[in-house]
Structure formats: structure tokens, C-alpha cells
Amino acid sequence: MSNFSWGPQDLSAPAPKKLRQVPVERGMILEDAVSGWVGEVVKTEKSGGMRVIVLEDRHRKTRSFQAGFGFLLEGEPVEIVEPVKKAKAPSTMISASGSRAVADLKARTARASRIWVEGKHDAELVEKVWGHDLRVEGIVVEPLHGVDDLAGAIRQFNPSPTRRLGILVDHLISGTKEERIVAEAMKVPGAAGNVLILGHPYVDVWQAIKPDTLGIKAWPVIPRGTDWKTGVLRAFGWPHATAEDIGIGWQRILSTVKHYGQLEPALLGKVEELIDFLTTEDYGFLTID
Template sequence: MASQGYGDIFAGHARRRRTAAPTVAAERDLVVEDAATGFCGAVVGFERTYDGEFVRLEDGRGRTRLFAMREAAFLVDGSPVTLTRPAPRATAAPRRSASGSTRVENVRASVALPSRIWVEGVHDAAIVERVWGHDLRVEGVVVEYLEGLDNLADRLQEFGPGPKRKVGVLVDHLVSGTKEEQLTRSLGPFVEVTGHPYIDVWQAVKPSAVGIAAWPVVPRGIDWKTGVCDELGWGTPRDGWRRVYESVSSFRDLEAPLIGAVERLIDFVTDPS
């Protein structure tokens, strides 16, 4: 029987169709899975080698690995994608700093003032740096942490505050009748104490910024950070801190009492009078 010219009878068959994987910009913190190994992590960087472009992924345990950015080599929400480097961002610097102040361009950090701002812990210092770091470098203000408010009296005695060596102290949970209030009474004219009502600086981050409806209420007797992480399913306090820290990009992510407290301390230690 003569051929009737049906063409390729397998054209359009599922085994012959091949849909190109969509291209996705590998923005920082995008979570992807390497299709070949199953390694799942967030994008934290890129490297260019003689073998081509590679993306660096970091998993939930902090382990990082490099993967070649080949076609359809990754999965996002279970679907194959081809990762590409994000388009270069605009080089023009923002006119405002993270604190909302006017950004000073092309300026070196000022020589550190003798005065200091002290905060209770490393998380407090990190949040202050995250939002007010630009302002502090322009003014030459150094932020140090006390490793607990119980060390305040000894540190003040060692530092010796004076007219040109002032100390501003940022205190967590500074409310009437608390231990924090008692430890910060009558410290002299060259020491300014401000604070916020929150149990921890984490709580001074707006819940909406972290992606929750509200901060959990943790029963007394339970470490607050541990209780929060257990309630929200965040893992360890170290895991929780990473979530909190990365959710803060400007003063808009913070509650007003913390913003006001830090601004008053900066004004106090930089006021020449």
C-alpha cells in the first residue's frame, strides 16, 4: 500500500514534546532545590569559573555548596527552572539611609567620639547597626554591648563618664517597677538611659515584617526566645534570630518606641553641649 504521507506519527507525543524550563532570576534568599542531588537551600552568592557560572546555596544548617547554573538544573516549588544571575541593580544610591535620615554620600567614617552608646546584647547591637549604621559612622559613634544590664554599674565606673565622655544606654523592657528600671536610676548627668517596653529587641520588630500576626505570649519561667521559636516552629533561637535580623531593612520594620529610644541616644552623645 502506498504511503499516504502522514508524516512523523510520534510528533506531539508526550515522549517527544519538550517544554523549555522557565528562566528565574536567582535573587538572594530565593530557595531552590538542585534537581540532581536534592540539596535545598537559599541563594547566597555566585562564582564564575572556567567551567561557567555557579550559584552558591546555603541550607537550613548553614552548609553551603556550589552548583552549575545549567538549563533546568533546579526546582522551585517542585517545578524545573533555569537560574540566571539577577539583572544589575541601579547604581544610584538611595537618598535616604535605613534610618530615614538624609544619606551622606562619599564620606569616610568620622573618627570615633569619646562618647559611647551601650546596648544590652549582641542582637540589640546588630539591629541598631542594621538601621542606624550609616548615621553612626557619619557621626563617629561607637555602639558596644554590655552582655547584660547587670554589668552596667561596673562598666560605668571603669569608663568614667564626663562632659566629653557621655554614655547613652539602650535598655530592653524598661517599664515601671522592673529590675531594669532599678538598675538605671540616678546615673548622673552624663549618662542617658532610654528603652522600650518589649521583653527583647526581637519583639521591637513589627510582626508584619517577620511575617507573623503577632509575637507569641511566652509563659513566665520559659526562656522567651526559646518559647517564641517553639511556638512559631522556627527551630532554635539561632534560627529564629536569623529570621528576625533578615526581616529588618529600615526603620519602617521597627516599633516606634525603639526608634525613638535610639534617636534620643544618638542626639545625646553627639550634642557638644
């Protein structure tokens, strides 16, 4: 016998006593207190601004009722209210480099190891795309402002198994002065196994940004003897006379880069390899069965 007594009253009206609110769900068994209809909730929808519940009885007949007061759930008078909206599963956040982003990231304490790049623009591009990954791993990127004395810089850094260097060099192709500089740098004591120098084929890191990112078909061809960045900005019709103009032009270019897919593979692979070198203890000694 139910402990709840309705008495001679309009059961579809709110009861003086506040009833427990129950969000409607498909599959629950409800009884309409006025008609005595008992059925399973097989459908619920909004109609004319009201929440309508469809109850199916044991004979598979259905009737529709307005949600609210006037229902019994396992003998208890309840108020049927709007269904609970299921929270959407959080989407996987992807960093600009394409890796899984770490939520609420607190930067790791910096490692002793470093990534060196030739200049400020190289460092800013690496930070723009790989900044999240670098903070996860605790890797600092530093600009060299040129590689003419790369051997001296490595010697001063004093690399070791716990203090590695990953170096990205512009225009590192066969027969160039950069190739000779790298060969000499790797002769520095302690460099073997602790220093990895990689390069991309571009005259400047600007070229590692895919042309269509800027809305152009190809990067301008700049005559030999002309400063490459100055020539590019002139070809774009942008101010190019001063160092400040070049800096502003670069920021306009950099602002178009949103993710790794806008960079050339020749740069992407090299940066990823340098990060792996600094974060994988057995880098270079992996074997495949």
C-alpha cells in the same frame, strides 16, 4: 557671505569634509540646504527608526526633514544628530534610618562617647537600621551582655562631658528590676549630665520589630518561666534547642528588617534620642522662645 562652498553636488549626501555634529534642540534655527526652507525646530521625534525634525518658518508653516546631513546652522554646514539625553538628577539617597545618606562616606574617627546596648542582638539591630548615621557621627555601639552591674560598668568607663554614654535598656518599665538598676547606675559620680539611660518596654529587642515585618499578626505570648527566645522559635516551628539555633533564628528575623518603618516607635525614638545626646553639645539645654 558664507566661507563654505557646496558646489554642484547632492547636498543631502555626506560631505567629503567631516562636518561638525550638532545635537538637535528645540528652538534652534536651521536651513535645509536643498530646498532653502528656513525654520525653527519645534518638534523632533523618532519615526520609522529615523530621527525626524519639524521646522516652522516665519509664516508658522511647518515641514518635516530627516536629521543628518544637508543643514545649515548660522550659515555653517552641519550634521544634525540625536538630541543629548539629559542626565537624570541623582535621586536623594535615604539611609535605613530615614536620614539623608552621605555619598561615598568615609567613617569618621570614633568619638570617645559610646552607645551601650544589652546584648549582641540589640547591637546588630541598631547597626542594621542606624549604621550609616553612626558612621557619619563616629559613634561606636557596644553590647553589655546584661545590665546587672550597670553601675560598675559606668564607673569603670569614667564618663565626662567629652566622654558620654548613651545606654539602651530592655524592658525598662515602672516597677521592674531594670528600673532599680538604672536608678542606682545614675548615682555613679560623673553620670549626671554625661550619661543618658533610656529603655523600651519589650522583654527582648526582637519584639521591637513590627510583627507584620515577619508576616505574623502578633508576637507569640510565651509563658512565664520559659526562655522567651526559645519559646518564640518553638512557636514559629523553627529549630530552638541550642544557642546556635537561637542565633540562626535571630538572623532569619533580622534579615527581614530593611528600614526604620519596620520597627516599633517605642524603640525608634529612644535610639534617635541617644544619638542626639552623644552628638549635640547643648543637649538638654535647648530653649524655645
